[in-house]
Amino acid sequence: MLAPATARVPVGGPGPAVDSARSRGSASGVTSLTYGQYLRLGELLTLQRPLSRPEHHDELLFIVQHQTSELWFKLVLRELGTVCACLAEDRPRPAFKAVARVKTVLHSLTDQWAVLATLTPADYAGFRGDLGTSSGFQSYQYRALEFALGAKDRRAMERAEADPLARELLADALKRPSVYDEFLRFLARRGHDVPAEVLDRDVTDSYRFTPPLLPVLRTIYERTEEHWEEYEACEELVDLEDSFRLWRFRHLQTVERIIGTKPGTGGSDGVGYLRAAVDRRFFPELFAVRAELG
Structure with missing residues (x-):
């Protein structure tokens, strides 16, 4: 304090x-x-300015929930930038510290959904029409966060055309190597046989599962004493993805509780879109390799 x-x-x-x-x-x-x-x-x-007239009691809760989320996203984006910079400089320890902070923020964001879940369907219906076409689907900081983790989508750039701040942030995030890109380059500099197709890939594309990477990760997991820092980096990223998926899942549950299967206000599929997002992986080989161990 x-x-x-x-x-x-x-x-x-x-x-x-x-x-x-x-x-x-x-x-x-x-x-x-x-x-x-x-x-x-x-x-x-x-900055909390409800649009409903007369002002609906619960619209302030809705605004505070989303504004505080955006503030946390701002911090997470900076910390993920630190993770990338430290890995690029072969300084894994400070990178681990930054990942730990991001995980803690994600836990806080996950718990925060419980506050919004106090909003009943009738409460939300009282001011939902005042939101117009605005939607959390349009959060450009959230898109930049996904970009930083390797899930890049140029269509997000098109949706940001009307907002100079959004366009600038996303354009910068699109061209930068993701956390996973820097992690794999770090492994290569440590002497691991990371496939050239991974190291030389176009970082403006979304990362895709690469089977030839699995033997590299299997060696790290089977010889942890020889490759302890690399192993620790693997597990930090697994923790990070778990934390992110928990946040996504709690988001899904909260939206389903409040609006059921209705479409989102911004034209998204609502619960359908969120359910598909829960299953998407940022670091797919780190989870796939587990089936090959032991």
Whole structure:
């Protein structure tokens, strides 16, 4: 918890309110900055603006749920960038730490669905029409998160054409190697015989299951003492995917509980789309190799 009174201003400065407070600070760098100024609560707490008229009691819950999810997505995207950078620099330990943070955030996001599940079908019906064509299906940060994990889809770029921020974020995520790409390159630099078709692939394409990779992973799992860090990296990614799938599954359950099999507001298939998403794998060989062990 942040202290409610005095705080030390972080490098880079969080914005105008903090800049103003800094100008009144002492030579030591300690200012009269308040909790509200540091977090810019005056601005933050005005961003929940229900559209229903008269305002439906439960629309605020719906907005807060989705806004907080987007804030967590922002953090997850940065941490996945750290994972990629550390693996590219052959520094697996800091990468593992960043993965651990992402897993913890995903657990928090999974638990958060329980709050939205307090919304009954009748509650949601009271303001659903005010959402228009907006939908969580359109979350460009979520799409960028999928891109960072290797599930890339250029059609998401087309849907983002009208939003410059979305287009910029997705274009950057599309051209970057995914977490799995960097992991496999890391294995190759450690002397593992990773297939050239994987190392030289077009990273703007979605990753596809590559059977020749299975013997490489089998060796790591069968000789863990020789390849402990690589083995640990494998298991960290398995944990990461498990955490992500749990979040997706809880999302599916919550949507099914509230709207059943109705289509989503943005034109998606609703529950059908979410159910298919639960079964998609980011790191397919890490799960397939388990059938070959022992």
